[in-house]
Amino acid sequence: MPTTTPERRPLRRTAASAPWLAAGMLALLLGGCGEQPPEVIIAEPGEIPPAKQRPGDPEAGRHALLNRAVVTCGLPYSAYAASTGVPAPAYDLPGREGRNAELPYQLTAHTADSGVELVTSNCLGCHAAPLNGELVIGLGNEFLDFTGDPVMAVEAAGAYVEGEAEAAEWQTWADRLAAIAPWSMTDTVGANPAQAITLALMAHRDPETLAWSDAPLMDLPDSDVLPVSVPPWWNVNKKHAMFYNGQGRGDHVGTMILASTTCTDSVEEARKIDRWFTDVAAYLATLEPPAYPWPIDQALADDGERVFNRECKECHGRYGRGEHYPNKLVALDEVGTDPLMAELAVDGAEDYIRWFERSFYGRHSDAVPGRGYVAPPLDGVWATAPYLHNGSVPTIAALLNTGERPTYWRHDGAEPDYDQAALGWHYQALEQGREQLASLEEQKWVYDTTRPGYGNQGHDFGDELTGPERTAVLEYLKTL
Numbered sequence: 388m389p390t391t392t393p394e395r396r397p398l399r400r401t402a403a404s405a406p407w408l409a410a411g412m413l414a415l416l417l418g419g420c421g422e423q424p425p426e427v428i429i430a431e432p433g434e435i436p437p438a439k440q441r442p443g444d445p446e447a448g449r450h451a452l453l454n455r456a457v458v459t460c461g462l463p464y465s466a467y468a469a470s471t472g473v474p475a476p477a478y479d480l481p482g483r484e485g486r487n488a489e490l491p492y493q494l495t496a497h498t499a500d501s502g503v504e505l506v507t508s509n510c511l512g513c514h515a516a517p518l519n520g521e522l523v524i525g526l527g528n529e530f531l532d533f534t535g536d537p538v539m540a541v542e543a544a545g546a547y548v549e550g551e552a553e554a555a556e557w558q559t560w561a562d563r564l565a566a567i568a569p570w571s572m573t574d575t576v577g578a579n580p581a582q583a584i585t586l587a588l589m590a591h592r593d594p595e596t597l598a599w600s601d602a603p604l605m606d607l608p609d610s611d612v613l614p615v616s617v618p619p620w621w622n623v624n625k626k627h628a629m630f631y632n633g634q635g636r637g638d639h640v641g642t643m644i645l646a647s648t649t650c651t652d653s654v655e656e657a658r659k660i661d662r663w664f665t666d667v668a669a670y671l672a673t674l675e676p677p678a679y680p681w682p683i684d685q686a687l688a689d690d691g692e693r694v695f696n697r698e699c700k701e702c703h704g705r706y707g708r709g710e711h712y713p714n715k716l717v718a719l720d721e722v723g724t725d726p727l728m729a730e731l732a733v734d735g736a737e738d739y740i741r742w743f744e745r746s747f748y749g750r751h752s753d754a755v756p757g758r759g760y761v762a763p764p765l766d767g768v769w770a771t772a773p774y775l776h777n778g779s780v781p782t783i784a785a786l787l788n789t790g791e792r793p794t795y796w797r798h799d800g801a802e803p804d805y806d807q808a809a810l811g812w813h814y815q816a817l818e819q820g821r822e823q824l825a826s827l828e829e830q831k832w833v834y835d836t837t838r839p840g841y842g843n844q845g846h847d848f849g850d851e852l853t854g855p856e857r858t859a860v861l862e863y864l865k866t867l
């Protein structure tokens with residue numbers, strides 16, 4: 388997503404299955420010397436081919452996910468304790484050990500080489516969320532508030548740091564966060580900045596050595612951060628490619644650990660994380676969606692299954708007996724949803740794609756964006772509102788009826804009730820956009836679909852259904 392591209396080289400297009408061949412050939416030809424820039428490959432819409440995943444131990448992976456630091460810089464523990472008073476964790480998360488057992492689930496304890504004990508952020512901050520009072524690992528948290536400036540919190544905690552070793556650790560962390568701060572902020576609660584943060588981190592690192600550079604080495608992405616909804620982890624096992632536009636190809640570990648490399652400063656460090664992360668990836672592949680906790684009208688759901696298999700199966704697959712998931716990348720003009728995210732990952736993103744392919748992360752994985760979005764598996768979809776890649780549609784009822792989609796809407800605070808008829812969190816449709824609201828505190832809750840990247844258009848496949856058919860499909864989706 389760089390803002391400027393002085394010269395746009397034409398991109399090579401290939402059939403959906405060819406990138407594997409091309410990437411493999413290229414690796415052979417280059418022999419890893421990296422002198423010639425890797426070629427940029429754009430995927431055509433269509434079926435995404437499978438890719439072999441490195442094996443791992445799921446049980447060891449769960450333990451590592453809950454207890455090991457993937458982000459290795461952070462706030463010295465003593466400063467954390469002094470500034471927060473160490474509140475008791477709000478959720479019980481079995482398997483958290485030692486210091487981790489007393490930290491909130493979003494934080495992990497880590498002892499740095501300097502001997503200073505740190506508190507660092509982990510994957511669960513975005514990829515775990517409470518549902519009916521229980522914390523569900525793998526459910527994306529759609530209520531995170533990234534509207535504040537992280538630098539203020541970092542500075543405030545810095546006041547509690549004591550001694551030289553702690554000060555040095557705090558400084559590294561503070562510098563990293565300051566460099567990426569503009570890409571860590573969104574202006575709507577729930578909109579997630581992970582994509583922009585990742586690009587900003589890449590821009591500050593040498594792809595060959597992964598060394599940090601205070602000055603960016605590539606054009607930085609636009610700091611008008613696009614809203615992104617956090618996908619659930621329990622679908623990772625079915626998906627041949629990671630991410631909404633299917634760009635995370637090959638072995639998935641390379642793209643997973645790239646998501647949290649604020650502090651990985653050398654290839655050696657990246658290799659260490661990569662080694663235990665094959666276990667984490669294996670654990671993610673075992674996750675199941677939560678079961679719908681309220682009553683289901685099974686006869687109605689059976690009707691819905693017939694409609695679904697007529698209208699939706701082609702893209703989203705079949706569930707239950709004869710289960711099949713087609714792994715389809717659907718072209719932008721076919722799905723019709725907000726195109727900006729997919730377009731920006733192709734147009735002018737060449738430097739980032741090349742960075743990835745040249746780096747340690749590109750050894751087993753590939754960045755192959757496509758001009759479209761993957762039709763996701765719909766397992767547990769009732770739990771993952773709001774919908775579409777940008778979280779622009781609050782309920783599945785509204786997703787299946789374009790006339791019902793609100794232009795401006797907001798949730799009632801961070802813990803709204805579940806709407807069992809519409810499938811999603813209760814929301815309020817508003818008459819007007821955020822500009823009409825006086826305080827920023829109020830504005831940040833308003834999802835405004837008229838803004839670039841926030842659009843709620845497209846995916847009009849439900850419009851052809853009759854009212855009763857739609858109700859039946861909604862009932863069926865509760866069973867997945």
Ligand code: HEC
Nearest residue numbers: 457509510513579581615616617618629630631643646647
């Ligand atoms: C700041 C929030 C955040 C953090 C922290 C984070 N992620 Fe994500 N993750 C996201 C978002 C947003 C997406 C969707 C991005 C996209 O598709 O372009 C995502 C996508 C993914 C996907 C792809 C899922 C799919 O269905 O395509 C995987 C796997 C994943 N993350 C794993 C991880 C792991 C492992 C970590 C920790 C190392 C992590 N993430 C840390 C926000 C986050």
Ligand code: HEC
Nearest residue numbers: 698699702717722724760761762763771774775776848849
């Ligand atoms: C031509 C292919 C296609 C057809 C047909 C189709 N979908 Fe989709 N669907 C998609 C794509 C692609 C996305 C992701 C779009 C995006 O995120 O912008 C999607 C997204 C969704 C989502 C949101 C998932 C999420 O987690 O955000 C739901 C729910 C859904 N579809 C249900 C249905 C139902 C029900 C039908 C049948 C009435 C249907 N779809 C028909 C391609 C299709």
